[in-house]
Amino acid sequence: MGISPSSLLDESKSNYIRGCAEAELKEFSPHYRRQYSVVFFSQVQDELEQQKEKIKQLLKQRGPPKAGEVLYEEQVLHFDYTRKWKERYMVVRANYCLECHDSFEVRWCVCVSIADVKEEFAPPTIGMPGQFPVYLRLPYRRDYYFCFRQEARQDAFLSILSDCIRHQNQDFLKKKTVEVQAFLKAVHLYRQEKGCYDSWNMLIGSDVRVLANLVMEELLPSLEKDMLPHLKAKKTERKRVWFATIEAAYILVQECLLEGLSVLKEECKTAACQQEVLIRSDMDLILHSRTYLEGKLRASVSEPAEKFCSEGVQPYLASILEELMGPISSGFQEARLLSDNQMDQLCQDFQEGGVTDKLKQPNLLSCYQRINSLHDQLHDLQERFGFSNISNLVHSTQIDLQQLIENAAYSFELLLYKAKETSTDNVGSAMEKSRHMVLKQYDYDSSTVRKRIFQEALVGITLPHIKKNLAATCKTDLQGLEQFIDADYSNFVHVENIYEGILLQSLGKEVSKVVKDAASLNKHNLFTDSRDPLSQTSRSSLLSIPSTPSSPARVPFSPTHLQSSTFIQTQPETQPQAEVPAPAKPVSPDLS
Incomplete structure (x- = not known):
């Protein structure tokens, strides 16, 4: 359905992209190893000295919901690559991933302003089966389009997308584990080594997505230079093919980083276990x-x-x-x-x-x-x-x-x-x-x-x-x-x-x-x-009131001016946890 990544990236280009991802990870790894040891040491120190005073909150908190708990499910109209509107079954579970069933699409994004959708391949507003559209957008991805016949259903969809955006942007970054804290510190020092001290709006989501964003920042200009002039497509199709190409590269980068980063984290975890005896004896x-x-x-x-x-x-x-x-x-x-x-x-x-x-x-x-x-x-x-x-x-x-x-x-x-x-x-x-x-x-x-x-x-x-x-x-x-x-x-x-x-x-x-x-x-x-x-x-x-874990309350939120992004997952049991980047980097060069 649509254009497959394999048809957009030949073997040499795929190998080049993998090489860029591997080089970035290799350059980043020493920073992560150092920070992992430092953060692990601090954790052991806090445990031994019990110095950190926990901030007390008085209200009780529910236990975490079951991972498979359904927060939202709905039949929606989706504009697919055949340029036809088809019904798709959308589900959001407690991990705030948006699943699209009966579809081969992998990842999606969100924005809800018609003025922001200028691509020639966007669906025409005339003839749209519903008068309440939702346009999904994500950095380094193609745009996707939905519509609804009732405003209440559009509001409900936007509400859950907004929850997905917030939680998938931030939930990983809020974790206090050694892995996450070491990663965040390593990213800051890694960018500072390159002279980048400013805040970075692509520091969102999981470690794989953050590193992929680092790779794409440097990779995108070379892709534009090498591939764009040779893009074979009709004028009306050039943007669609180009965005599909960028998406294919982005997915390939993440696949490469997921494997390499998993190995790196396991090595650091093993090393920390070996260092713990020294830390405790020589504190x-x-x-x-x-x-x-x-x-x-x-x-x-x-x-x-x-x-x-x-x-x-x-x-x-x-x-x-x-x-x-x-x-x-x-x-x-x-x-x-x-x-x-x-x-x-x-x-x-x-x-x-x-x-x-x-x-x-x-x-x-x-x-x-x-x-x-x-x-x-x-x-x-x-x-x-x-x-x-x-x-x-x-x-x-x-x-x-x-x-x-x-x-x-x-x-x-x-x-x-x-x-x-x-x-x-x-x-x-x-x-x-x-x-x-x-x-x-x-x-x-x-x-x-x-x-x-x-x-x-x-x-x-x-x-x-x-x-x-x-x-x-x-x-x-x-x-x-x-x-x-x-x-x-x-x-x-x-x-x-x-x-x-x-x-x-x-x-x-x-x-x-x-x-x-x-x-x-x-x-x-x-x-x-x-x-x-x-x-x-x-x-x-x-x-003193006993705490009983239960399901979280659902908070409706239906903005009309939102410009951000989310994630759609068709096979949640096989895909890595996803996250939501913030405003998209420009990826639309002159395609005329």
């Missing part, structure tokens, strides 16, 4: 070696780092925080009101004799849109700090909000269950008390989550800017310091990591100060660390 000596090197580094880089931070960053932190707090806090506050309305309605239904033990999940579309306004609020950060990856911040924040609302709903359900068991004579009053308790818990958790978001965002926006501006000054200071590391411990102590740690300490003090100042003024209902809106009795009464 004090390793820490001494690291402290000694840190002292050497601090003596040479602290002064320029603190000077630049105080002059080029600190004066702007408060204003950046203000721009962050408005949209994010308004989204969280509106979600609180919606959740309160749902709980209030359930209490009223009980008084009137209605069914009472299931809380409806509120439609968070308006809350997501408030957070999405960060794109406008933070627009000037590109010029001053080189920060353009606002979409990642938006998606990550929306996921945090969605989780918080799900926690509130689950906590309320648990309290209702407990109230029915212990207050059989006055359940209505117990329900009202439960509602007020959940709202207080929500306020506390909302403040905790938002402060974390603000701190991470401020660091994410400004730290790359600091490193870029100090590179010329401090680079010479970093050279030659490896000689001060004990050879037996060189896997766990690295100059670049210690250097970044010093910068983070200087920046972290300033970031913590502006966030604490905002909390002390009670801006946007932020609490200081000493303020607890709950009595110890109220807190313990909720924390």
Whole structure:
């Protein structure tokens, strides 16, 4: 069905693409190996010293859903490569992959503005079997088209696609495992080695997709130069064939990286297991070696780092925080009101004799849109700090909000269950008390989550800017310091990591100060660390409720201006986990 990859890439071109992917992985691997050892060491250190204080949240959280649980299923109209509309059966499961049954397509994408679809092979709006279209778009992929006869079905489809976008963009990156944290740090250092300090809007999805995006950034220009002039197709078909060719190359790159990266991760895991005995026995000596090197580094880089931070960053932190707090806090506050309305309605239904033990999940579309306004609020950060990856911040924040609302709903359900068991004579009053308790818990958790978001965002926006501006000054200071590391411990102590740690300490003090100042003024209902809106009795009464894993609530979201991407999977049992890139890189050269 359509054009097969094998017909687009001959053997020599396929071998060239594989070679590019293998070369990229080979160049990246030393960074990953180093960071894996460093992160693994830090994990063992935290375990032994138990230094890290876990941030407590008071609302209860459901257990993870079963992987095969169906969140969405629907029959949709799809415009295929025969240029005909055909029905396809779409399913989204708890892994947020979109499956397309009775189709041979492998991966898809999303955007929903007709103005953005200018390809000659796009379906004509005249004669479309439904008046509510959805256009799917993904970097390095062909566009795909769906339509619906009812607006409600289009809204439901867009809602689940939006969930797929957020979760497949961010879920992998949010993991705190050694593998993921080592990979993220390795990618940052790898790009910095190439002189790229700015935020990267293709740092999304799994490790395979991120590396594939790195490969395609360098590979695409050569494909355009070598293949585009020799493209054999009619003028009306050139774009379709070209995008199909790019997609074939992208899939080939991922297949190659999936195998190589799996081997690399297994090697690092094995090496870490072998190193663990040394880490545990020589922990004090390793820490001494690291402290000694840190002292050497601090003596040479602290002064320029603190000077630049105080002059080029600190004066702007408060204003950046203000721009962050408005949209994010308004989204969280509106979600609180919606959740309160749902709980209030359930209490009223009980008084009137209605069914009472299931809380409806509120439609968070308006809350997501408030957070999405960060794109406008933070627009000037590109010029001053080189920060353009606002979409990642938006998606990550929306996921945090969605989780918080799900926690509130689950906590309320648990309290209702407990109230029915212990207050059989006055359940209505117990329900009202439960509602007020959940709202207080929500306020506390909302403040905790938002402060974390603000701190991470401020660091994410400004730290790359600091490193870029100090590179010329401090680079010479970093050279030659490896000689001060004990050879037996060189896997766990690295100059670049210690250097970044010093910068983070200087920046972290300033970031913590502006966030604490905002909390002390009670801006946007932020609490200081000493303020607890709950009595110890109220807190313990909720924390003692037994937790029962169940399915997650479904959050509708149907934007009309979305431009992003998602993934369709036809064989979920054989395909690697997929992810959702953000705005597409330009891949449409002059094809006329």
